Amino acid sequence: MSHDKLSDVVQATAAKFGIPGVAVGIWADGQEIFAAHGVTSLDNPLPVDQHTLFQLGSTTKPFTATALMRLVADGRVDLDAPVRRYVPELELADEQAAAEITVLNLLNHTAGLEWNLLSDTGDGDDALAEFVAKFPELRQIAPPGTRASYSQAGFNLVGRILEKVTGLTYEQAVASLVLEPVGLSSSFFAPEDVRARRFAEGHNPGEDGTLSVAQEWQVPRCQNPGGGLKSTVADLLRWARFHLADGRAESGAQVLPADVLRRMQVPTVELQASSLGDAFGICWFLRDVDGVRTFGHGGSANGQFAEFLIVPERNFAIAAVANAGPDGTSFNQAVVRWALENYLGVVDRDPEPIPYDAARAQEIVGQYDIDVMTLTIATDGTGLTLAAAIKPEIRAASEDEMPADYEPAAMGLLPGDGDEYIVTEGGLTGQRGFFSRDENGTVVAIDLAGRVFNRVPAASA
Template structure:
């Protein structure tokens, strides 16, 4: 579909096939969890399947259908990484070269980090600085350049290359690498390098484009069942490379098919070499025990379930949650995009598990819990912080409980709903590095671990894919 028009793409969308088994599962999960709207898709045995349910907005409702654009959040990091790989293919970028080769003005709080950090370390979350930086530097074409200039403010949490800790700022900087190498804005470079060659006419960045289409808005569902619309709708332009795009389910499934096929567009034309596509899906950094999986490839998050390698990357924006999982060895992909939090995240997890078992016989099992007394559990209690969030771990009736909420900077970027506190039971499980799993609620199944130094002292908590530093005793606010 290289060079296809929006009209051609819309004609393709009208041919999407809604399948009864996927639709029935999606309807059941949506009703149980009270999710506002969902679009889902599966690629299996050469066939596309789709299901849609709910509405785009509770205040201005339209049925979610094959035309609906959802924010897919951090799955966009794989688009940014693929654009980098296309520049690698052309000999214009070297993954192992210092970032300053392409962005010579880049500075960090620790000067030697700016001198040494490589392009690959941006793409596998090992740069080590505070990653959840969502500064709004305006809507002009200099937004990303101004954002990168402000990265000198970020603290270095771990040594360069030492630990995987999820890093939005690093992917924004990768977007700036693309701008400097191509001489275009990030959005135009993405259109030229990736979206147009793949015929992804329904994958968009600018709110001004998206608002002319049918699109989903984010929601938050309170404990009493009340559903409210989240504002603001869009993330700042400067973090588009980290996760600011929107798409239809069909465009997302086309993205999966591109990576499953080894780099060819839907029309069969070669866009990226199979060697580089497969390289993206190979481990570059270990993160066993993390919520993100077992390892990071080149932006892709990798994990093994039931003896099968999964390659994926979901996303979260303001009230919109997505999941995107591929099984390259089985030519299989499943995606789910919801506009409801926090319950949309649980729907995504459960739908993906269902799809893997229903279609492939791949079953994900929960880890066995450790039963410890209060004295042993108290060791883990305390306050853990990142640049964007706080997590308080307490011991309550023989159970660890984590209460998390966003700091003011994150709230400013994601809206008032971001500051709502979430309480989740945390269960320790057998394994190295003090691993745990969230055992109930919207985060059920999310894994993490407590980090220690060489002497065994507790230093932090790897929670939500980020390394949060331990800063003192728990002081959960009312």
């Protein structure tokens, strides 16, 4: 596959989705291939290339997890130990859960913790400690170990474990355990490190659809373990080669034992009807695509999106980044699918929904929420739509800029009796999930992107 062909696809796909700046890196046949298009910012445009820094959002999590696994390999952390062995000050509203949650529960999102706390605890070295002190405010949505539910707060707690065990700040621990030994010289947390280099700014659409630069650029420091890293597609391919290999950096240094590295890629809990994967390994989303095993992790920040996927048996990896929402995810996923098909012959197709069923539709229409967002499922009598919006009171109370909402877009139920669905239009196209019912058969929750949204009673909807 020629570099020119990849460049043509990247340029055309960026234009299709209206993304100001994108970069893609592919590792295939033992070679790096890069393509970039557009500019870092509509306000201060500079050309994007493979060395341009983008915010990775949740694609940070595998870096946090790999750092923690170095401590596991050294015998300093036990995955099956309760978190309180390392963070004895941990408190939750549910005391039994606080005592039972293990390190592995955090790494594979089975701790039963709500998605996150919207809290900025400052820029000091105590930011994570102060964040964890607020955990009694965090809702417990399930007993530990009983189900997977994606939790940003849980991964921020992993960052606190790193601090307590190493005696370093989270950022110092990840740099010394992962970034430096693997040779990731263009991956940073601190704004001053980023601003000394070329970096992308996020963009969000206004009410008329016109993109403008996202003014809120840096995530609060307490959110770094789950989503604060900035990196380049060139560094991400080096990161991919590390996870494809035997735990050695390209310098030859043994950073992680091969068996520990492979353990991260083994299923620990299955996921139902999730576009993110079939299972969690240790942090990684694991998914079979057209009969081929893959692992990876996506991420989003304010107007920036990342997609990172590895196909180990084909020695293949792809990293894609984009600097506009809400269609940055659509760009990344479209390019990843094109690359899988054209480099590997692996075809990734969405399942087809069943025809509209009015009776089943009436069972699921309504509102569902988490702490910061509401999902609205509606019907016009011929089809279903799903909308996702930041709660108005959260927007009003926040001094920070927040991402744009997802307008109502078509969704459909999937074959079978598992109450599974897929979104077929808009910025959430391809997202799959499922509805949960109580003992009486009433729909009480919906899973979207690994998060559980509980149904809002009709009287307060």
